[in-house]
Structures are given as structure tokens and as C-alpha cells.
Amino acid sequence: MNKIIKLVSVFMIIGSSYSIAKEVNLFTSRHYDSDVELYKKFTVKTGIKVNVVSGKAKALEKRLLSEGKSSRADVYITVDAGALGSAKAKGIFQRINSKTLNSKIPANFRTAHWYGVAKRARIIYYNPKLISASEAKSLNYEDLSNPKYKNSVVIRASSNTYNKSLVASLIANNGSGKTSSWAKGIVNNMARDPKGNDRAQIMAVAAGKAKLAVANSYYIALMLSGKKGPEQQAAAKKVKPVFPNQNNRGTHMNISGGGVTKYAPNKANAIKFLEFLLTKEAQQHIVNNTYEYPMISGVKPNKLIGQFGTSFKQDTKTKVSTYYKNQKKALALMKKAGWK
Numbered sequence: 001m002n003k004i005i006k007l008v009s010v011f012m013i014i015g016s017s018y019s020i021a022k023e024v025n026l027f028t029s030r031h032y033d034s035d036v037e038l039y040k041k042f043t044v045k046t047g048i049k050v051n052v053v054s055g056k057a058k059a060l061e062k063r064l065l066s067e068g069k070s071s072r073a074d075v076y077i078t079v080d081a082g083a084l085g086s087a088k089a090k091g092i093f094q095r096i097n098s099k100t101l102n103s104k105i106p107a108n109f110r111t112a113h114w115y116g117v118a119k120r121a122r123i124i125y126y127n128p129k130l131i132s133a134s135e136a137k138s139l140n141y142e143d144l145s146n147p148k149y150k151n152s153v154v155i156r157a158s159s160n161t162y163n164k165s166l167v168a169s170l171i172a173n174n175g176s177g178k179t180s181s182w183a184k185g186i187v188n189n190m191a192r193d194p195k196g197n198d199r200a201q202i203m204a205v206a207a208g209k210a211k212l213a214v215a216n217s218y219y220i221a222l223m224l225s226g227k228k229g230p231e232q233q234a235a236a237k238k239v240k241p242v243f244p245n246q247n248n249r250g251t252h253m254n255i256s257g258g259g260v261t262k263y264a265p266n267k268a269n270a271i272k273f274l275e276f277l278l279t280k281e282a283q284q285h286i287v288n289n290t291y292e293y294p295m296i297s298g299v300k301p302n303k304l305i306g307q308f309g310t311s312f313k314q315d316t317k318t319k320v321s322t323y324y325k326n327q328k329k330a331l332a333l334m335k336k337a338g339w340k
Contacts, residue, residue: 023049024269027064029057029078030256034289041285042276048269057083064092069263074270077117077258080161082168084114084257085324093259094267100275104296108319109255116255116320117277118292121217121312122166123251125202125239130211133240140245141170141252144212145185152211153186154201157194158334161327162216162254167334168326169252169318176329183337193340199223199232206235216254217241221291221304243312250313255320256292 028035031054039050053060057078064071064087076092078084087093093113101115109116124144126136144153156163170179191210196203198215202223205213222228223236243251258277260270276282283299286292291305301310 022047023051024266024273025051025053025072025074026273027053027055027060027073027076027261028258029055029060029083032290034285037289038277038282038285041281042273045276046272048272050273061087061090061092064261065090071261071263072265073261074264074266075258075273076261077256079120079254079256080165080323081116081255081257081320082161082165082323082327084255084259085321085327088113088259089324091262094262094264096260096267096271098271098275101278104278106295106316108316108321109253109257109295111321114257114259115274115278116257116295117274118256118283118286118290118295119314120254120256120292121243121251121314122162122214122254123217124242124244125205125213125215125220126242127205127208127211127238128240130208136240136242138247139212139242140248141166142174142182143244144214145182145189147185147188149189149212151189151191153189153214154191154204154210154212155186155194155214156196156198156201158331158339162198163214163334164327164330165254165320165323166214166252167330168323169315171326171330171333172318172322173249176333179330180333180337183334183339187338199228202239203232203235206238213239217293217305218291220308221302224304225291241308243309245315246313249317250315252318253314253316253320254323255295 039052043049064073064076076087095112105115124139167179170182198219201213201215202219204210220236220241223232226233245251258274260267264270278296280299283294283296287294287299287302291302293301300306
């Protein structure tokens with residue numbers, strides 16, 4: 001009888017281990033339906049089922065921290081290097097060492113705890129009826145505070161995570177003092193108080209309500225695709241994007257990225273999942289559905305964003321891991337400047 005009980009126990013353990021070995025639990029703040037199709041491709045390729053929990057970054061971070069050792073999460077993926085830095089600082093990620101990830105991802109887009117899987121640029125959009133192409137193409141982020149652009153600039157609220165990371169990068173490159181002056185100049189040059197999302201800024205420029213807008217790169221492609229309706233598609237055709245700081249450090253880059261959680265029950269599968277996201281197949285899926293830039297070499301951006309240039313100079317000097325460190329300081333100086 002005792003032998004039977006022991007054998008049953010062994011089979012239960014083996015069965016339990018097998019079920020765990022065939023799944024990976026993903027917590028993600030990315031909100032793209034196309035990502036679900038990407039996870040299905042991973043399952044077909046590996047036999048590992050992807051269980052997805054979606055939500056906003058702060059809510060997911062709070063849940064991961066509250067669950068602690070009892071958490072079933074294996075991988076946490078979010079957007080913005082500052083959000084990844086926040087998760088790392090709070091102990092959500094564990095350190096891993098993947099030769100695949102380290103070899104495929106440029107050093108400034110990864111750490112030992114989290115890894116960038118796609119890139120996005122925060123760029124400037126202009127109305128060609130109001131500003132010449134030659135003037136626009138020579139712009140630096142720093143020029144947005146020039147008094148010549150008074151009542152000309154639209155940009156999101158200071159609390160927006162992408163703005164916090166942009167300003168954090170300016171602090172890293174120019175120092176707090178110069179960046180504080182820059183923020184005051186931006187506020188003086190705003191065509192209106194900050195409101196709406198990135199697409200709302202592009203729409204304002206298209207309508208002639210402003211000359212310049214700051215927004216992420218993929219939005220112009222999303223609007224041109226027609227997925228957001230004919231009105232936004234028409235507006236996108238009226239504006240042009242430019243990549244700032246081409247004559248110095250290059251355009252500010254941010255990322256989507258993720259890492260293996262501290263108490264991941266399926267660590268091996270979690271690493272396999274992250275490595276899959278850096279395959280050519282997965283990268284092509286990402287760029288063709290979300291219009292982000294690929295993280296690895298050998299993959300071209302989607303043609304809707306690629307038509308504006310694929311070889312622009314990216315800021316590879318500024319490590320995206322510094323964004324989190326400077327984000328609080330960035331928000332404070334924006335608020336002090338009167339940036340709503």
C-alpha cells in the first residue's frame with residue numbers, strides 16, 4: 001500500500017512538473033491585439049502555452065509586488081525604459097544571462113535584468129505649409145524652446161511617461177540647469193495647454209493649430225494605415241516627421257521590453273519566450289503590426305514608417321537605463337516650469 005501511495009505521489013509530481021514545463025505566464029502592459037497572434041506563433045513553434053494577463057503598467061507592477069513569492073508570473077513586459085527601470089528597482093525582475101539576448105540587443109537597450117524587444121523614436125512632426133523642410137530637418141529637441149517658435153509647439157502633459165523619458169535623456173546630456181531652462185522655453189512656446197494623446201498632437205499640426213508636435217514615431221504609420229479612420233489618415237498625410245539631433249547625438253529612442261520575474265515558476269520557458277521575441281520571425285511580426293522599429297539587425301521597418309527613412313542616426317550614446325534614474329527629476333523640473 002505504501003509503495004502504491006509513493007508511486008502515485010511520484011506520478012503526481014511528474015505530471016505537475018510537466019504541466020508547468022509546457023506553459024509561460026506573461027504579464028504585459030502592451031495593448032496590441034497583434035501581440036496575441038505573436039504568442040500563438042511561439043506556442044506553435046515550442047509547444048509552450050502562453051497565459052496572458054494584461055493591464056496598465058502601474059497596476060501590474062502593484063500586483064506583482066503584492067503577490068510576491070506566490071506570483072505565477074514568469075515574464076513582465078511593458079513599454080518605456082523608465083517603467084522597466086521602476087520594476088527593476090522594486091525587485092520585480094531577476095538577473096539572467098542569455099547569450100542570445102546579449103548578442104542580439106545593443107548594449108544601450110538592455111540590462112542584466114531587462115531587455116528591449118522593439119524600439120520607438122520620440123520625434124518632431126511639422127506642417128510643411130508652415131515650416132520649410134530644410135528648417136524642420138535641421139531641428140534639435142533643444143530648438144523647441146527657441147522663442148522663434150512661440151505659440152507653435154504642441155506636446156502631451158508632463159506626466160506622460162514618454163515625455164518624462166525624453167526630458168530624462170536631456171538631463172543626462174545637457175544637465176538639469178539647461179534642461180530646466182529648456183522646459184520653461186517649451187511652456188512659453190506651447191500653442192495650447194497639453195491635452196490628448198500623441199495622435200492628438202499630430203492632428204493639431206495637420207489642422208494648422210500648431211507648427212510643431214512631439215510624438216512617437218509609430219503613430220504616423222498607424223494613422224496612415226487607416227486603422228484609426230479616414231479623418232486621422234487624411235491628417236497624417238498633411239504632416240511630415242523629422243528625426244531630431246541628426247548633427248549631434250542622434251534621435252531619442254525608447255523601447256518596449258521585458259524580463260524574467262523574480263519568482264518565475266517557469267524560468268527556462270520565460271527565457272525561451274524572450275529569446276523568441278528577438279527572432280527574425282517575431283521582429284517582422286512586431287514591426288508590421290505595431291510599426292515600431294526592430295531591435296535586431298536584418299529586419300526592415302514597416303514601409304509606412306520606413307518611407308520616412310530607415311538609416312537615421314539614433315542616440316546610442318544615452319543608455320535607456322538612465323531614464324528611470326532621471327524621470328523624477330524630469331517631472332519636477334517640468335512642473336516647476338509650469339508644464340501642465
